[in-house]
Amino acid sequence: MSSQLSPDNPDSMIESRSIDVVPLAERHGKVWHQGPFWFAGNFVLTTLVVGFTGPTMGLSLGFSILAIVLGVGFGTFFMAFHANQGPTMGLAQMIQSRAQFGSRGVLLPFIATVFVYVGFLVFDTILVTQGIGIFPEATWFWYPVIIAISIIIAVIGHDLLHLIQRWMTYVLMAVFVVITVFAFIHFPNAAIDADAAVNTAGWTASGFLVQFSLSAGYNISYSVYVSDYTRYLPPKSSAPKLIGSVYAGAGLSAVWLMSLGALLATYIPNADPISTLRDVGDMIFPGFGTIAVLVSSVALVSIMGVNAYGAMLTGASAIDGFKPMKPTVRLRVVSLILVGIVTLVIALAIPDDYLDSFNSFVGLMLYFLIPWTAVNLVDFYLVRRGRYALLDIVHGDGIYGRWAWKGLTAYAAGFIAMIPFFSLSFFTGPIAARLDGADMSFAIGLLVSGLIYFVLSRGQSSKQEEEQAIKRSAEEFGLDDSH
Secondary structure: OHHHOEOOEOOOOOOOOOOOOOOHHHOOOOHHHHHHHHHHHHOOHHHHHHOOHHHHOOOOHHHHHHHHHHHHHHHHHHHHHOOOHHHHHOOOOHHHHHHHHOOOOOHHHHHHHHHHHHHHHHHHHHHHHHHHOOOOOOHHHHHHHHHHHHHHHHHHOHHHHHHHHHHHHHHHHHHHHHHHHHHHHHHHHHHHHHOOOOOOOOOOHHHHHHHHHHHHHHHHHHHHHOHHHOOOOOOOOOHHHHHHHHHHHHHHHHHHHHHHHHHHHHHOOOOOHHHHHHHHHHHHOOOHHHHHHHHHHHHHHHHHHHHHHHHHHHHHHHHHOOOOOOOOHHHHHHHHHHHHHHHHHHHHHOOHHHHHHHHHHHHHHHHOOHHHHHHHHHHHHHHOOOOOOHHHHHHOOOOOOOOOHHHHHHHHHHHHHHHHHOEOOOOEOHHHHHOOOOOOHHHHHHHHHHHHHHHHHOOOOOOHHHHHHHHHHHHHHOOOOOO
């Protein structure tokens, strides 16, 4: 990890960068590494649960898988296109948003992002404890241990996360190829022999739409930290290969695990991710189910490290917009410890019967991020076309200003347009109710925010002042400003 050693301590294994620009001298890594990173990042028990939805609503296995493939294919498109921002700008994902919203105007999506990260950390902590299966009621012991391990991984940083995710891909594939092949052969034949299929209905429009929307929204939610893990790549990295690698990794794992979830929910009543996986594995040979659950739990701890890392970067970016902070190793470590403490307090305080409401709260926070990804992508690909004054983004008081009205207007309009399509445990919008709970708000938010921002920014190529700032930034970081 010599490429990211602390400049203050050359022998340190801890990553030194956070919300600052990664210099050319520290750029490293290979584009193909992104594939296994996002494969393992998406190959977790929570992904399996998404696939339960269609069959529990009476949708047949075939139509459930079709909805999954279409939904994942659509949602991963937006996520993957954020990947190219990393090598182009050398910045963490959310701090880039200052160019569209201003260094202080971006606070709302920043706060929502941190809540989403912490929400996933809490949910994953509970799930890992159940997966370990040894005195799961001893949450006072397991929660701190699990969170501490994920924080340590995040403290060491970018390269360790990539290494773990890459090796976890090979392990996960080895285990789940066996389980998937067995499940797709065993259960349909068992149902034919014993007439044991639980969900045998064919087509339901509501089931298809709900399964599609959940599958699409699930991968769109990864948009908030894609370039956190591509920003160390060299600037000349191939954009098509990079986007394709991220798309293939995140898309394949989601389709695979969600489809397996749909199969299990079709033939097993009240399917539960942990007990069902354990039971199916034990059908292959005794003890294999326990191995599968433990491997899945380790993978979940790894993705907890990814979430903690993202929470640290986003939280530091938010505070820096109001009180400039020097991006030191100490800042990273202290920020991550705070993330861990908040996660632990919430995990210990939340009763089991409030977990569904808590998940709805996380879902609500995700709504705040849909307009953000639309504005961010339109600005990068269609308006400024990857040309930014990086110094002004990092310092927060330059040409992009504190509050950028075009981005904020497009964001607000998109969010308001989404409200009738919301589908939560405590609120269902009128259009979502007509669709039997199908949540298509992400499509509306993407379209409205993206279109309004493009119209407001139409004809705005880099102005003279911005061009001068871009040249200063290019000279400062040794970048080529001709692209």
